[in-house]
Amino acid sequence: MPEKILVLIGTKKGAFIVESDGKRGSWKLRGPFCEHWPMNHVVGDPETGAIYGAGGNEWFGPAVWKSDDLGQTWTHSSEGLAYAAGEEPIKAVWSLARRNGSLYAGVQPAGLFRSDDGGATWNHIEGLQHHPSRKDWNPGGAGLILHSIITHPRDEGQIWVGISSAGVFYTWDGGKTWEPRNRGTRADFLPEGQNYPEFGQCVHCLVMAPGKPDRLYQQNHCGMYRSDDGGKNWQSIEKGLPSTFGFPAATHPRDADTLFLLPLNGDSAGRYVPDAKAAVWKTEDAGAT
Amino acid sequence: MSNNPARSVHHVIARLPGVLIDLFPGAPRRVELPASTVKEMIDGLDALWPGMRDRMCDSRPAIRRHMNVFVDGERATLETRLAPGTEVFILTAISGG
Numbered sequence: 001m002p003e004k005i006l007v008l009i010g011t012k013k014g015a016f017i018v019e020s021d022g023k024r025g026s027w028k029l030r031g032p033f034c035e036h037w038p039m040n041h042v043v044g045d046p047e048t049g050a051i052y053g054a055g056g057n058e059w060f061g062p063a064v065w066k067s068d069d070l071g072q073t074w075t076h077s078s079e080g081l082a083y084a085a086g087e088e089p090i091k092a093v094w095s096l097a098r099r100n101g102s103l104y105a106g107v108q109p110a111g112l113f114r115s116d117d118g119g120a121t122w123n124h125i126e127g128l129q130h131h132p133s134r135k136d137w138n139p140g141g142a143g144l145i146l147h148s149i150i151t152h153p154r155d156e157g158q159i160w161v162g163i164s165s166a167g168v169f170y171t172w173d174g175g176k177t178w179e180p181r182n183r184g185t186r187a188d189f190l191p192e193g194q195n196y197p198e199f200g201q202c203v204h205c206l207v208m209a210p211g212k213p214d215r216l217y218q219q220n221h222c223g224m225y226r227s228d229d230g231g232k233n234w235q236s237i238e239k240g241l242p243s244t245f246g247f248p249a250a251t252h253p254r255d256a257d258t259l260f261l262l263p264l265n266g267d268s269a270g271r272y273v274p275d276a277k278a279a280v281w282k283t284e285d286a287g288a289t
Numbered sequence: 290m291s292n293n294p295a296r297s298v299h300h301v302i303a304r305l306p307g308v309l310i311d312l313f314p315g316a317p318r319r320v321e322l323p324a325s326t327v328k329e330m331i332d333g334l335d336a337l338w339p340g341m342r343d344r345m346c347d348s349r350p351a352i353r354r355h356m357n358v359f360v361d362g363e364r365a366t367l368e369t370r371l372a373p374g375t376e377v378f379i380l381t382a383i384s385g386g
Contacts, residue, residue, distance in 0.1 A: 035311050059355045059381045060312065060344040076312065077340060082348035089347035 006070065008051060010039035015053045017071045033074055034065045040094045040147075047101070052119055054105060056092020064093055064105055064119045080122035081105065081113055097149035100156060106146030110137065110163045112175060125175035133166070133180065133199045140164030140202050140221070141267075148206035152213050160231055162218065165202035168231050181231030186222040205249040209256035217259050217287070219249040224261055226287045237287025242274040257286040298323040299373035303330055306381050309345075313338040327358055328367040330377060345379065355382040 001022035009016040014032025039055040053065035053074075063076040082090060088109055095106035103115045105122065112125040128134075137144055141164075148162030157174045160181070167182040180199040187194075187201045202221030209215035216227040218234070223244045225234040238244045243263040252258035261281045265274045273279065283289060303320045310316050316338050324330035335342035347353050351367065358365045359378040371377065 035308075059308070059353065061347055061353060063343075078343045079340065082343075085348060085350055087348070089349055 006044065006051075008042035008044055010042045010053060010055070012038045015039040015042045015055075015065070015071075017051075030071055033067070033071055034076070037063075037065075038092070039065070040092060041096050043096045043098060045098045045103075047098075048118070050118065052096050052098070052103065054093035054096045056090075056094075056108070062090045062093045062107060064096070064103075064115075064122075066119045077120050078122070079120065080115075080124070081107070083111065083124070091143070094145050094147045095149050097151050099151040104149050104151065104159070106149050106161060108143045108145040109139075110144045110146040110166060112146060112149070112159075112161060114175075127171065127176040128161070128169065128178050131169065131178045131180075136200070137163065137166040138200065148203070150206060150208045150216070154213070158213075158230075160206060160208075160216065162203040162206035164204060165200060165221065167199045167201040168203055168206060168218065169199075170231055181227075182234070183232065184227075184234035184236075185218070185220055185225055188222040204247045207249050207251050207259075209251050209259075210254055212256040215256050215286070217249055217251065219246050219261060221245065221267060224249070224263075224287070226259075235287075237283065240289055241281055242279075245271070255284070258282065258284050259287060299325065301330055301371045301373070301375045301377055303334060304376060304378045305334075306379055308381055309341070309379065312344060313341055316341075325371055326367070327352075327360065327365050327369045327371065327377065330371065331367070355384075356380075357382055 005020045007018040014036040015034045016031030018027050018029050020027045034053050037055040037057045039053045041054040044051050051067045056062040062081055063078045065074050065076045067074045090107045092108050093105050094108055097104040103119050105113045112128050113122045114125055115122045146161050146163045150160040152158035157172050160170050162168055167180055169178045170181045171178045182201045185201045203218050205219040207217050214228055214230045216231050218225050223236050224238045226237050227234045241263050243265055245266045246261055246263045248262050250260045264271045300321050301324050305318055322333040324333050331342050331345055345356050352358055357380045360369050
């Protein structure tokens with residue numbers, strides 16, 4: 001039984017930590033942290049025990065926050081977390097992923113950065129900006145946001161990112177070269193007959209199944225999907241769900257066939273839980289039911 | 290004698306907003322430091338409290354959209370020149386309705 005369980009939460013009003021012992025019988029809420037900044041993603045690093053928060057503040061811009069003492073004290077940095085002079089400045093950090101001592105950060109407008117010193121300084125992974133489709137990427141409702149980062153558990157070169165609304169992109173060489181991986185995912189908002197483009201889909205959340213790096217799931221603006229070949233091809237798994245719209249997706253920590261989703265009633269129907277009944281939906285057979 | 294009069298050093302006074310100080314524990318609200326432009330003043334603040342420039346300026350480079358730097362009652366840019374003893378007020382924007 002774990003000694004302590006921390007649930008890390010990012011909100012518009014700062015980061016929070018909900019804490020319990022291994023029995024999970026009672027919980028204690030701590031926060032808000034990070035000076036009430038809007039925090040889009042908070043992650044823990046099991047190797048070092050550090051907690052990282054991705055955020056952006058309308059006054060002060062983007063930063064990655066860090067706590068080495070489970071949230072008691074925090075520091076922040078955005079050194080190197082910037083595009084070249086003259087380009088549209090980074091507004092906020094939206095996603096974090098930790099792998100083998102490196103920390104990746106996804107930002108708005110969409111781009112990917114990497115830190116090899118625990119978030120103190122950052123380097124731009126420029127290859128994504130050089131993809132020929134970059135000039136044609138359009139922002140989703142909240143902006144052009146790189147909100148999902150998936151690293152391969154064994155091969156450092158392989159990274160998948162989800163960008164709304166540019167779609168899923170994949171690199172096999174650590175970020176130098178990228179290709180879109182959206183085959184089979186719909187873009188209902190495009191004109192009839194153009195609903196399956198190479199890129200431009202509005203992916204909302206991209207996750208990898210545990211122990212199965214080729215198995216990806218995504219919640220899209222237009223449907224829920226599974227891929228069994230690293231995103232080359234996607235199959236709809238929306239049948240049986242109350243809607244095709246939603247934002248989060250979460251895998252089970254050990255079972256590759258179990259996925260959790262939170263469908264909302266639709267992009268132009270209010271974005272509420274269907275019939276005002278909040279429900280997390282679960283599949284245990286990789287989306288078949 | 291200096292060959293570059295623009296680099297002549299004189300002191301100005303930076304008045305920092307509380308919400309900025311909250312991000313840099315230990316920094317005072319009033320800082321006296323050598324600078325002849327707003328950019329030099331912000332560079333000086335960043336040298337004292339690393340990272341402070343990024344909170345006030347973006348990568349264009351320019352003062353952030355919702356940060357205001359006032360010199361003699363006028364909204365300044367990074368290039369605005371500062372006379373000796375100038376008091377520079379840094380304020381966060383307030384909006385809403």
